[in-house]
Amino acid sequence: MVLEQYIQRVEERLQLLVKKLQLLQTENVSLKEEVKIQQQELQKQQLAIQGLEDRLQLRKIADTAQGTTLAEEDVAFKREIRGKINDYIKEIDRCIALLNG
Structure with a gap:
């Protein structure tokens, strides 16, 4: 009887661990997707910054050519x-x- 109770407790704990593992795996997938989205957003922002820096550089060239700097x-x-x-x-x-x- 004691052995059966012990086995049952071990099985219950194992089931809890499996559930926790599944939750953590789901959370991991979700976090990986969020990281991917954030990286894409960062890349878009970096491209936008580069575009603005290029425009600023062109503006400086134009101002210098016009003598307005x-x-x-x-x-x-x-x-x-x-x-x-x-x-x-x-x-x-x-x-x-x-x-x-």
């Missing part, structure tokens, strides 16, 4: 743009050299 911004920005233009020219020169050679 602040003096401090203008000097630093012009220096940055000149550096980029020089890099592009060097790259174009390399491409021309490869085409000619």
Whole structure:
């Protein structure tokens, strides 16, 4: 009789553990889906930020071309743009050299 009660208690505990495992597995799936959604949202926001930064950069270029930037911004920005233009020219020169050679 004692052995049967012990076995019954073990079975009950095992059933409880199985139920807890199922709940945790369900929660795990739900949390994984939530993480996936959050990662997608983060990626969308990063793309939006990059787009806004690109627009800001273009706006700065336009302002510099029109002469409507602040003096401090203008000097630093012009220096940055000149550096980029020089890099592009060097790259174009390399491409021309490869085409000619």
